[in-house]
Amino acid sequence: MYTELDEVRASWRYQPDEDCLAGRTIAITGAGAGIGAAAAKTFAVYGANIVLIGRSRQPLEDVFDWIAANTPTEPVIVPADLEHLTEDAAANLRDSIQDTYGGLHGLVHNASRLGAKTPLAQYPVEEWQRVLQTNVTAPFILTKALLPLLTASESCVINTSSTVGREGRAYWGAYSVSKFALEGFSQILADETEHTGLLRVYSVNPGGTRTAMRAEAYPAEDPLSVPTPETHMDLYLYLMEGESQGKTLPVTGAQLDARTWELNRG
Numbered sequence: 608m609y610t611e612l613d614e615v616r617a618s619w620r621y622q623p624d625e626d627c628l629a630g631r632t633i634a635i636t637g638a639g640a641g642i643g644a645a646a647a648k649t650f651a652v653y654g655a656n657i658v659l660i661g662r663s664r665q666p667l668e669d670v671f672d673w674i675a676a677n678t679p680t681e682p683v684i685v686p687a688d689l690e691h692l693t694e695d696a697a698a699n700l701r702d703s704i705q706d707t708y709g710g711l712h713g714l715v716h717n718a719s720r721l722g723a724k725t726p727l728a729q730y731p732v733e734e735w736q737r738v739l740q741t742n743v744t745a746p747f748i749l750t751k752a753l754l755p756l757l758t759a760s761e762s763c764v765i766n767t768s769s770t771v772g773r774e775g776r777a778y779w780g781a782y783s784v785s786k787f788a789l790e791g792f793s794q795i796l797a798d799e800t801e802h803t804g805l806l807r808v809y810s811v812n813p814g815g816t817r818t819a820m821r822a823e824a825y826p827a828e829d830p831l832s833v834p835t836p837e838t839h840m841d842l843y844l845y846l847m848e849g850e851s852q853g854k855t856l857p858v859t860g861a862q863l864d865a866r867t868w869e870l871n872r873g
């Protein structure tokens with residue numbers, strides 16, 4: 608069974624029912640590593656079929672194998688370099704999700720490119736464009752294609768933000784700008800879909816979390832000084848599950864912080 612998850616589950620602020628995501632289908636980008644892999648495994652443990660989207664094939668296969676071995680759900684791998692995602696590829700993905708699962712109930716924009724940690728004066732233009740393409744344009748293209756499925760029934764979109772997406776900080780360049788943009792995207796999408804009463808859109812800042820990206824950004828930091836991705840999965844489950852007894856959900860468009868959110872704050 609999933610030991611990393613079992614290690615932290617007792618400390619979660621929210622304790623969902625074991626089958627709270629049964630029958631749902633959830634697409635996750637960057638599902639092969641870090642927070643994306645933890646979300647994929649967690650959502651599968653709680654009953655969801657996962658569309659594992661990512662760039663490197665082997666990590667996706669490892670997550671697929673783990674889900675197949677430990678849950679009765681039916682994941683699928685979608686290899687995609689988001690830096691080069693086209694409208695046609697996103698439309699094909701929408702059609703195959705519809706054919707395979709009959710719908711889509713969740714989308715987690717999680718994949719991200721860190722880019723250069725350098726002053727704007729020296730920031731390489733090509734790298735700037737690659738970061739914005741991966742972190743902002745790809746989520747837009749993917750959401751645009753998948754929106755008909757997401758607004759056909761109750762669903763949830765989680766946009767993965769960052770502390771530097773809410774307050775600019777020197778040397779974070781395109782990554783910081785891309786997260787500000789994703790925050791704006793999140794609010795616009797929430798405002799445009801609120802009338803449906805079906806789609807909830809959130810931006811979640813995981814805060815410092817023990818992953819490869821964190822180690823790249825803070826090479827001198829002791830990884831054990833920051834929480835594991837699994838620690839945050841109570842919030843991810845809380846949002847993805849949607850309405851259930853005794854819960855107050857944050858309003859669509861809300862900005863949340865995984866490390867400090869409080870249960871039932873609305």
Ligand SMILES: NC(=O)c1ccc[n+]([C@@H]2O[C@H](COP(=O)([O-])OP(=O)(O)OC[C@H]3O[C@@H](n4cnc5c(N)ncnc54)[C@H](OP(=O)(O)O)[C@@H]3O)[C@@H](O)[C@H]2O)c1
Binds near residue numbers: 639690
């Ligand atoms: N860890 C933190 O402290 C922290 C703090 C704030 C926000 N976040 C955010 O949390 C999210 C997850 O990051 P993480 O820390 O879990 O990082 P991670 O372990 O490095 O995972 C990042 C994932 O994104 C994928 N990815 C990168 N570029 C891609 C592309 N062009 N196409 C498809 N997939 C791509 C990677 O796949 P490959 O391995 O194939 O490249 C990897 O699976 C990111 O949005 C990040 O900005 C993290």
